[in-house]
Amino acid sequence: MKKKMVSLQEFSEKIPSGATLLIGGFLGDGTPDLLIDEILKTDKGDFTVIANDTAFPNQGIGKLITQKRVKKAIVSHIGTNPDTQKQMIEGSLVVELVPQGTLAERIRAGGFGLGGILTPTGLGTIVENGKSKIQIGGREYLIESAIKADFALLKAKKADWYGNLTFAYTARNFNTFMAFAGDCTIAEIDELVPIGGLNPEDVVVPHAVVHFLVRRSRS
Amino acid sequence: MKKKMVSLQEFSEKIPSGATLLIGGFLGDGTPDLLIDEILKTDKGDFTVIANDTAFPNQGIGKLITQKRVKKAIVSHIGTNPDTQKQMIEGSLVVELVPQGTLAERIRAGGFGLGGILTPTGLGTIVENGKSKIQIGGREYLIESAIKADFALLKAKKADWYGNLTFAYTARNFNTFMAFAGDCTIAEIDELVPIGGLNPEDVVVPHAVVHFLVRRSRS
Amino acid sequence: MIAEEKAKGYIARRVAKEFEDGDVVNLGIGIPTLVANYIPSGIQIFLHTENGLLGMGPNPSAGYEHPNLRNAGSSSVSFLPGSAIFDSAVSFGLIRGGHLDATVLGALEVDEKGLLANWMVPGKMIPGMGGAMDLVTGARRVIVAMTHVNKNGSPKIVKSCMLPLTSIRKVDLIVTEYAVFKVSETGLVLTEYSEESSVEEIKGLTAAHFEIDPQLKVIER
């Protein structure tokens, strides 16, 4: 078996400037901090980040914002990060706001091989600008396209060597379906368990979608 | 708290002839046999059944077919049930065949408040007859509409009094998302646990979508 | 004029009477969060938070927080017995699919048709819609909980929203410290007013037309 466990440095060598990054987490909960810190040790930037939010200044995904590594953010909320708002107003950061449920489904659709979804959310608001609408069963829906990315960077609680993942409580959030939508999916894990050490019913993300694992080096 | 646990008889009184029924299971694995048997004690029929398959003659969902209670079946596969094929050829049963992954996503979409999904599956085949297509990101997709039903009849392993559900191994199949797509969702359970008796991370279907529970009467 | 802190309590207490036993409810940030403190005895509601939890309990005591058990405002919360954890896709499946009995949200503006604007002030404040658009579109009941006027004293209930809408789905109820309006087919109907105010005063604080319910009564506190 090809080993999925890589070092932090091997991880960061995989990520080029300009890459599109799906990053798990909700206001920092469930965000892969080690991976973000490792990227910040390099001078890489110009990333397009797709995530629920940009957390707080210099915290979680906010670190990538504060240190100006992001050229575009596709998120549902930026209210907790004044740095994001400031860079957006200055024009150095493009922010695309997507309703949270729509963002979740668009990413899931990308990972599940669907072209998109039909949702009532955003109809009649500025969210519908530039989008097609469709009538089905007497109701109107927005056609929202699927999202995929070069990388999905996840934070998981446990993994076995194959890459089966579990998550800690509300840290599940966007991590589960983002796992499917990265051309290369990399999970930062808290704990490695032996193969067979997870009950098959407890596996939240099956290993087929996880390409690499990273854990804090024990030095 | 309103009690969700009802008797088999109280359950069957809720189901009128002509109802649309989502029924969980994959070739009988994960199908609520007790609920089906209870319906068969009445003379109700003319059901539209939406399920993965019609199982085997006089087994699982196949009982409803063999006893001619179904006027229409929306399923992905009928190859294991000659009764279904016979009734279809005779013209007493309408069968609508849907690719399995498309059927799963259409039901999930119904339960999740989406109007439908965009899928490449079925493009250029007879599945696309009568359906609209759309181009997104240079690829073509079929527009497949969401499915909801009057009732979702599930088979679960454990439930607490609130209706949080877990499932046994491969009996998960269609049960999880069908739970969301029934106007009234009823789960047959093997085991009742106290409130707090399930680890919140182990709950597969949250109680908010489960209206009634039924268990084998201990007589 | 009711002082702000007192106003918040009044609003939350009144909203808390809207639920039936067993309701699944999502409470927004701000005044809506306070609603949980006023649920009448005998009524049990299940709190949903969009980051993936149903059955949310109060903030744990200091020192007993878990870093990965949070609400949508990033505060530490707890599990009540019978809780369920899920990802954001399932969480919004519950919301969009009509599986929430109610959501309580703040507002920047509500207009006389019952339309809500609560997620941005163009050129000034653009926090993003987060989960608000899905909540207003999908919850079975949408309750607005807000102070009657904004910090400058201007009415937040207006003829027509000037700010970008959150949804074209109308809200069901508006609760302020002075008044309760239900949203009918034809527009706003004042059903209750506070003992500190009068219908005339409420008209003065409201920039929208409203009908008066024949059963108009004083808000119970």
Next chain:
Amino acid sequence: MIAEEKAKGYIARRVAKEFEDGDVVNLGIGIPTLVANYIPSGIQIFLHTENGLLGMGPNPSAGYEHPNLRNAGSSSVSFLPGSAIFDSAVSFGLIRGGHLDATVLGALEVDEKGLLANWMVPGKMIPGMGGAMDLVTGARRVIVAMTHVNKNGSPKIVKSCMLPLTSIRKVDLIVTEYAVFKVSETGLVLTEYSEESSVEEIKGLTAAHFEIDPQLKVIER
């Protein structure tokens, strides 16, 4: 003429050489299921079954079956260490999303463009497509494993499918007891033939045009 049972073994054995270590593979019913018995040593594959399991192991010994641990053909199976359970939506997310390295399927017909028909014979046999349309549309590699001719001795590799197609996505490889064809941009290419046959015999058993690979060789058994 290779006897049917022997033919099935030959086909399964040849298909089993197609995998790389670590591949995630879905095996259809019939000959494809036999492939699992011939995986070369040193190669580990993960079996996916569309009813919701990755890591499927062999049928348990009699008396050790569990009623709720089955494959898509309703047979009892087992967990290998490192297995994962999921629902049908996730299972087809894996399939449609391109997360399966390969699927091996039977066929009623494959045509000279590489298009597959394997789910119905109008007016005669309509089992339904089950998961086949998603598998052919979504798996990274689609391998057809079938006897070269049908029970009447008629070719199953035809100029153009007369039966309803399973997908407009072409298959990648066709393995029969007599031949291995890869599907190129321009059509079928014979890459291997069995020691019991010859190119001439294969031409006779095949109702489609095919090219012959310059590196044509005998199937290793």
